[in-house]
Amino acid sequence: MTLRQKLLLVALCTLALPVAGWLYVRQMETLLREGQAQALVASARAMARSLVVVDAPLPPAGKAWYIQRTATAITMDGYADDWASLSPWAQPFGKNARVMLSEDDHWLYFYIDVRATNRRRADADDRLALNADHLILSIASGDDTQRYLVASAAPGPTTATALDPEAGVLPDRINAQWQEDGSGFRVEFRMPRGLRLDRFGLGVHIAAEGDSNPLTAESRPLLDFSTSLSQEVARLAPDGVRVRVLSPEAWLMAQSGKLDLPNLPASERPGWFASLVYRSLLATRLDEDGGWAEDAPRIDLPEVREALLGKPATAWRAGEARGSVVLAAAMPVEMGGKLHGVVLLEQPSRAVPLLANRALFGLMLTSFAVLLVAGGVLLLFATRLTIRLRRLRNAAERAQDNDGRLDGPFPLTDATDELGDLARSFARLFEVVGGYTDYLRTLASKLSHELNTPLAIVKSSLDNLDHAGLPPEAEPYLARARDGVARLGALVRAMSEASRMERAIASAEAEDVDFADIVRGCAEGYRGLAGDRTLDAVLPPTPVPMHVSPELIAQALDKLFDNALSFTPPGGWLRITLTETPEGADIELANEGPSLPAAMQGRLFDSLVSLRDKATPGDAPHLGLGLYVVRLVAERHQGTASARNIEGGVAFTLHLKGLPRQRLA
Amino acid sequence: MARSIAIVEDEPLIRANYVEALNRFGYETRGYGSRGDASTAFAMRLPELVIIDIGLGDEPEGGFDLCRELRAKSATLPIIFLTARDSDFDVISGLRLGADDYLSKDTSLHQLAARIAALFRRIESLKAPVSSETVISHGPLKLESERMRVLWNGIEIPLTVTEFWMVHTLVRFPGHVKNRDQLMREAELVVDDATITSHIKRIRKKFVALAPDFDAIETVHGVGYRWTP
Numbered sequence: 024m025t026l027r028q029k030l031l032l033v034a035l036c037t038l039a040l041p042v043a044g045w046l047y048v049r050q051m052e053t054l055l056r057e058g059q060a061q062a063l064v065a066s067a068r069a070m071a072r073s074l075v076v077v078d079a080p081l082p083p084a085g086k087a088w089y090i091q092r093t094a095t096a097i098t099m100d101g102y103a104d105d106w107a108s109l110s111p112w113a114q115p116f117g118k119n120a121r122v123m124l125s126e127d128d129h130w131l132y133f134y135i136d137v138r139a140t141n142r143r144r145a146d147a148d149d150r151l152a153l154n155a156d157h158l159i160l161s162i163a164s165g166d167d168t169q170r171y172l173v174a175s176a177a178p179g180p181t182t183a184t185a186l187d188p189e190a191g192v193l194p195d196r197i198n199a200q201w202q203e204d205g206s207g208f209r210v211e212f213r214m215p216r217g218l219r220l221d222r223f224g225l226g227v228h229i230a231a232e233g234d235s236n237p238l239t240a241e242s243r244p245l246l247d248f249s250t251s252l253s254q255e256v257a258r259l260a261p262d263g264v265r266v267r268v269l270s271p272e273a274w275l276m277a278q279s280g281k282l283d284l285p286n287l288p289a290s291e292r293p294g295w296f297a298s299l300v301y302r303s304l305l306a307t308r309l310d311e312d313g314g315w316a317e318d319a320p321r322i323d324l325p326e327v328r329e330a331l332l333g334k335p336a337t338a339w340r341a342g343e344a345r346g347s348v349v350l351a352a353a354m355p356v357e358m359g360g361k362l363h364g365v366v367l368l369e370q371p372s373r374a375v376p377l378l379a380n381r382a383l384f385g386l387m388l389t390s391f392a393v394l395l396v397a398g399g400v401l402l403l404f405a406t407r408l409t410i411r412l413r414r415l416r417n418a419a420e421r422a423q424d425n426d427g428r429l430d431g432p433f434p435l436t437d438a439t440d441e442l443g444d445l446a447r448s449f450a451r452l453f454e455v456v457g458g459y460t461d462y463l464r465t466l467a468s469k470l471s472h473e474l475n476t477p478l479a480i481v482k483s484s485l486d487n488l489d490h491a492g493l494p495p496e497a498e499p500y501l502a503r504a505r506d507g508v509a510r511l512g513a514l515v516r517a518m519s520e521a522s523r524m525e526r527a528i529a530s531a532e533a534e535d536v537d538f539a540d541i542v543r544g545c546a547e548g549y550r551g552l553a554g555d556r557t558l559d560a561v562l563p564p565t566p567v568p569m570h571v572s573p574e575l576i577a578q579a580l581d582k583l584f585d586n587a588l589s590f591t592p593p594g595g596w597l598r599i600t601l602t603e604t605p606e607g608a609d610i611e612l613a614n615e616g617p618s619l620p621a622a623m624q625g626r627l628f629d630s631l632v633s634l635r636d637k638a639t640p641g642d643a644p645h646l647g648l649g650l651y652v653v654r655l656v657a658e659r660h661q662g663t664a665s666a667r668n669i670e671g672g673v674a675f676t677l678h679l680k681g682l683p684r685q686r687l688a
Numbered sequence: 689m690a691r692s693i694a695i696v697e698d699e700p701l702i703r704a705n706y707v708e709a710l711n712r713f714g715y716e717t718r719g720y721g722s723r724g725d726a727s728t729a730f731a732m733r734l735p736e737l738v739i740i741d742i743g744l745g746d747e748p749e750g751g752f753d754l755c756r757e758l759r760a761k762s763a764t765l766p767i768i769f770l771t772a773r774d775s776d777f778d779v780i781s782g783l784r785l786g787a788d789d790y791l792s793k794d795t796s797l798h799q800l801a802a803r804i805a806a807l808f809r810r811i812e813s814l815k816a817p818v819s820s821e822t823v824i825s826h827g828p829l830k831l832e833s834e835r836m837r838v839l840w841n842g843i844e845i846p847l848t849v850t851e852f853w854m855v856h857t858l859v860r861f862p863g864h865v866k867n868r869d870q871l872m873r874e875a876e877l878v879v880d881d882a883t884i885t886s887h888i889k890r891i892r893k894k895f896v897a898l899a900p901d902f903d904a905i906e907t908v909h910g911v912g913y914r915w916t917p
Contacts, residue, residue: 475794476702476793478793478794479699479793480699480702480705482793482794483702483706486705486796486797486798487709487797512794527886540909541909544909545909547911548867548912573909574909576909
């Protein structure tokens with residue numbers, strides 16, 4: 024990871040700022056919400072008490088039948104098509120029956136759906152009817168009650184007959200429609216509203232299930248939306264709140280007020296982005312959307328369910344208008360210890376989200392700007408740092424490649440910070456290294472220069488000694504001394520050879536020559552020196568014109584050949600190969616012999632590196648300069664020298680490109 | 689009468705050795721330790737041959753200065769540079785100043801004596817008429833062995849004794865390749881390959897300076913050189 028990436032990562036720390044802000048805003052919002060919820064609960068409680076106190080027509084406690092208002096006309100045919108809009112709120116009865124009730128201006132409609140697969144059929148006037156599948160209906164209006172038996176052996180119109188003696192206005196027979204299929208049967212009938220029914224009872228008797236008392240019917244009060252209760256509620260309801268009164272089974276009994284908010288000017292209305300931010304960051308605790316319950320006759324919401332158990336409850340949900348929320352508070356209405364219903368207060372509001380949004384938005388914008396600025400500043404800083412470091416590194420590498428010397432001053436040494444210190448340390452270090460390298464480089468030639476004089480003294484003295492009339496027994500010692508001096512001389516010459524070669528190589532002049540010619544000439548010359556070793560020369564048939572210094576090339580080849588020859592065992596082989604390359608030519612000198620140790624391959628062409636065993640007495644000394652000269656020659660020709668092991672021997676290769684042509688002034 | 693030789697060398701041991709050796713060879717040799725001593729002595733009497741070390745005491749280039757001084761006095765006085773230095777630059781500087789030869793201190797006393805003898809012989813023979821037997825001619829080249837002179841189209845090429853011997857070796861068997869060892873032996877030169885190369889280079893330059901189309905000395909890479917008639 025680069026320094027810049029690291030610093031950018033560090034810049035991410037500023038992200039803690041918006042996170043902290045978000046937590047704060049969220050907490051603030053929670054507090055506000057709690058306060059609002061408590062206020063609404065208090066209102067709901069007051070409302071519930073008021074309803075009891077003013078003796079409002081509250082729904083009765085316990086189970087009841089709820090009569091829905093229908094918008095479509097109901098046809099008496101025994102089929103459920105026209106009941107479709109009401110069927111979601113069908114009221115279950117017993118194990119296998121569902122009941123739907125509805126009313127229009129004149130009639131009260133009943134629809135009873137019974138599931139029974141195992142049937143026993145009989146008509147109502149059959150005397151066995153009570154033993155077959157049948158329904159017992161019971162209706163009450165004021166003090167009058169009447170029971171009816173409904174049964175039919177076949178689908179179609181049927182008549183329910185009264186079981187009890189005549190009772191006031193209640194009819195002694197009811198016309199009904201009976202339909203059935205494999206899954207059960209359905210009965211539909213209607214009663215005029217003029218009867219003012221206030222209770223309705225039902226008994227479902229299926230013969231197959233066994234029934235000890237075939238005449239029972241369970242009677243429950245009839246409920247519907249109460250206008251008078253609504254008016255009562257409207258009187259008591261606080262402003263800006265929708266109040267609904269629900270029966271103990273959560274049926275809607277009364278309603279007052281609306282959820283609408285006053286329209287805000289467009290500029291103050293939160294945009295979709297703000298709403299999204301609010302929903303995603305703050306409003307995570309909103310309850311499921313209760314929108315479906317808007318027009319339903321039954322309000323089945325969690326807070327209502329909780330209130331029906333006797334506990335006040337609140338809930339937050341998203342409002343219909345974008346960016347608004349609705350706070351709902353449900354409060355049980357109890358009278359004489361019995362639950363008579365639930366008061367549900369719903370308060371739409373925009374204030375909380377808006378407040379939170381503004382604060383959050385300000386915070387987000389500020390922290391985002393801070394983040395950007397901090398990131399940008401850090402990036403700039405990191406870039407500058409990286410550039411400076413890179414300059415320092417490049418200078419150090421250049422100096423290293425250049426044996427510790429740098430063309431020009433070391434960069435950044437004027438800087439006052441730690442990088443400046445580092446640069447100055449580097450500069451000092453390379454100064455020392457450079458001086459040391461220079462010293463080493465010149466040591467050999469200096470030493471050889473200094474040694475030349477004493478050597479000349481010894482040599483001339485020995486020459487003089489020849490004529491001093493030495494006794495014959497001294498002659499061998501003289502010869503040995505001469506031999507020693509000769510070797511010393513060779514050593515001294517070799518020591519200064521590198522620097523002399525460097526000078527010679529630097530001043531070499533290039534000519535346009537046929538490279539193949541040079542190599543051929545050299546190979547011919549070497550053949551005589553190879554002795555019993557075989558020397559092959561593999562040359563291209565066509566001339567290889569190049570701009571090189573033939574003397575240097577020949578010299579490098581001499582060194583290579585000399586080196587190869589000394590490693591080739593008697594009777595071994597040597598091979599010179601010249602190949603033309605797109606940029607110049609490669610010369611390879613391969614020979615049979617021991618392979619190169621892997622560790623040495625990179626350093627083989629360095630100065631003063633030798634692979635030979637310690638020289639056998641009498642041999643010319645090897646200072647490891649030969650291959651160094653080869654490298655210098657190759658580099659002078661913009662090329663490289665390399666060595667590698669091959670099958671049964673080693674190969675040294677010169678990759679040459681030719682000397683740069685000098686521009687004629 | 690013995691020929692007089694002066695040796696200017698700051699190292700007393702070497703000076704003593706050289707003086708004694710040359711005296712033994714029959715020359716009347718005097719040694720001088722510094723440029724000042726030598727100048728004073730030369731002001732009174734010029735020797736017949738001077739051997740000068742380039743570095744003299746505190747003066748690293750003292751030998752060159754002395755050479756310039758002597759050359760001003762006498763255009764024909766043979767001067768041999770003798771030095772521990774062996775860089776091409778020094779050689780070229782010395783020869784440009786008009787030295788007749790340039791030897792490294794590696795050179796044995798015998799080789800030194802041979803050169804001195806050759807230089808004296810050349811001076812002698814210049815006085816005598818040209819004897820035809822010792823003249824080798826190849827096209828424009830005329831080589832007088834006795835006088836150690838080389839003429840190209842009748843113009844003398846100013847070769848040193850060493851260089852003359854090299855050319856002589858090549859010219860005696862035109863077309864034959866002489867390797868570096870042979871050239872070294874013939875020229876009684878103890879140097880390495882690189883020095884032979886620079887000698888040949890200098891010889892070529894001297895010829896080319898007078899005859900720009902000169903290309904009679906051919907390099908046979910990896911082997912040596914030959915004279916192409």
